[in-house]
Amino acid sequence: MKVNGLQAEMQAMKLEASNASRPATGQQVSADFGAMLGDAIKGVNQLQSQSSELATRFDQGDRSVSLSDVMIARNKSSVAFEATVQVRNKMVEAYKELMNMPV
Template identity: 85%
Template sequence: MKVNGLQAEMQAMKLEAQNTTRPATGQQVSSDFGAVLNDAVKTVNNLQSESSELATRFDQGDRSVSLSDVMIARNKSSVAFEATVQVRNKLVDAYKQLMNMPV
């Protein structure tokens, strides 16, 4: 996971949000949020796949893969997965709060 790329993407999203002149409809926000969430899950999946592939290559004796590479990839995928779980938990809590609101 490239931190600089992620930071640049977040800054671009911030600028885009600041430059919005017309209000977004609920459907636009929903589709944008869904796309961002989908991209995040795909990124986590890719990190886990890369980690698994590196571990397999190391286990098979590939000399181009070091143990430190495998451990770094594992930790990156673990942190990304834990962050995804935390976001999911927050979304579920927010949904529960909305459902419990009196109308």
């Protein structure tokens, strides 16, 4: 997960939000958020798959894969997974807070 790519994606989202001429409905926001969350989870899955593949190649003796490559990939996937878990925890917390609000 490159920082420049993430920053570019965030800037594109900011530009898209500022160019919205009409307010989005709840269904549109929900669909956009769901798609964004799905893409993020797919990205985490891809990082974990790459990490696993590099570890397997290193274990099999592939000389093009160094131990540092394996460790960096493993740490990237670990950080991405932890971030995803934290986002999930915040979403559950927000949901519980909404459910406890008096109507």
